[in-house]
Amino acid sequence: MTALKQYERIEATGLWRPTAEEQRREVVVSIGEATLTIADFNDSALTHWSLAALVRQNPGAFPAIYHPDGDPGETLELAEGETTMIEAIERLQRAIDRARPHPGRLRLATILGGGAALAAVLVFWLPGAMKRHTVSVVPDIKRQEIGRALLDRIERVGGQECSNPDADPILRKLAARTGVDRLAVVPAGVADSLHLPGGIVLLNRALIEDHEDPAVAAGFVLAERARAEQMDPLDEVLDFAGAWPSFRLLTTGEITPGILDRYAEHALAAPRHALEEDTTLALFAQAAIPSSPYAYALDVTGETVLGLIEADPMAGRTLEPVLPDRDWVLLQSICGE
Incomplete structure (x- = not known):
């Protein structure tokens, strides 16, 4: 995916919470063609999110808060200073959206x-x-x-x-x-x-x-x-x-x-x-x-x-x-x- 080339080595730090009842923890976030990887500081993956099913709770506001579609209890917060990662997520989501049918609309x-x-x-x-x-x-x-x-x-x-x-x-x-x-x-x-x-x-x-x-x-x-x-x-x-x-x-x-x-x-x-x-x-x-x-x-x-x-x-x-x-x-x- 050409939209990924300039973002291949991007990492960011953020605050991840697996459920609404748990405390947030600092994590390392990296991006792939279709997934967002959340890992600890020992480079051990904690979870993988699909970019196609990623929702931003607060468009335009900071810290940017994301969650998987249908699971608002699991969140990732990216500070305003992580603009490169935030822009990469938004650009790749647009690229994915253009490349596939829109969810819920199957008039192919x-x-x-x-x-x-x-x-x-x-x-x-x-x-x-x-x-x-x-x-x-x-x-x-x-x-x-x-x-x-x-x-x-x-x-x-x-x-x-x-x-x-x-x-x-x-x-x-x-x-x-x-x-x-x-x-x-x-x-x-x-x-x-x-x-x-x-x-x-x-x-x-x-x-x-x-x-x-x-x-x-x-x-x-x-x-x-x-x-x-x-x-x-x-x-x-x-x-x-x-x-x-x-x-x-x-x-x-x-x-x-x-x-x-x-x-x-x-x-x-x-x-x-x-x-x-x-x-x-x-x-x-x-x-x-x-x-x-x-x-x-x-x-x-x-x-x-x-x-x-x-x-x-x-x-x-x-x-x-x-x-x-x-x-x-x-x-x-x-x-x-």
Whole structure:
């Protein structure tokens, strides 16, 4: 990205607060083509923010205060003297915005070029093709919006997502370890795990609290990744919703609340798709996480999951723990008493 060239070696200091309840701390901020990296003074990354989803709370005022879209509790403050970094953020955001469709507006040029006749054909004669096309063009920000809306509805059934200041950073560490964007622990509603659009994976609190080995919870996350590779979570939503909601999402960028309500109920009650064993084992190997703990959590006898046990890609190897013992104990308290 040419907009980045003059900013490649820029760093700034700022004040970062991971949640509204925590104290601000001084950090080093550096910029990339599409991300802002926040690190401590030992050059250890604390978090990465997408520039495309970065919001400035106080345009024109100082200190400049930023937060990720949808999470105003996590903030970064840049003093007035850090003008070069502030200008770099604003310029790169403009460049990114020009290079992609605007969030919430999915009237793509290819669809407009086809005109109303093509839209009618897709609705009435080629619903499957239209659904596949919709899934392929919906941007990540819209997927995340749909995922958060579904999580809100699931919380009405299973209780509010668990959170506490000590355990939340550990949960983010587990998400990074297993290669998903976000993990959410819910008290009930979800039988074990569930993948939502936008890279959100839900875990029932029992997977955290009832097992001594974090590889069990990690295994369920990897299983959800395997399901998402077999069928895109957004594809599952639109497959349930039907042709007209797919067309509405394609042309307006919206899914009606009623459809989201019904899909949330369906997702909690429907049986989970069976997994392709080879795909699942490949993800365990890629993440360097043993598959046997997950397998025995599914079937304590091991009889129905023999392939996951006998073909465990990490069997006989010396492995780094999924999480240190102290972190796992802290994470087990995320839902409180």
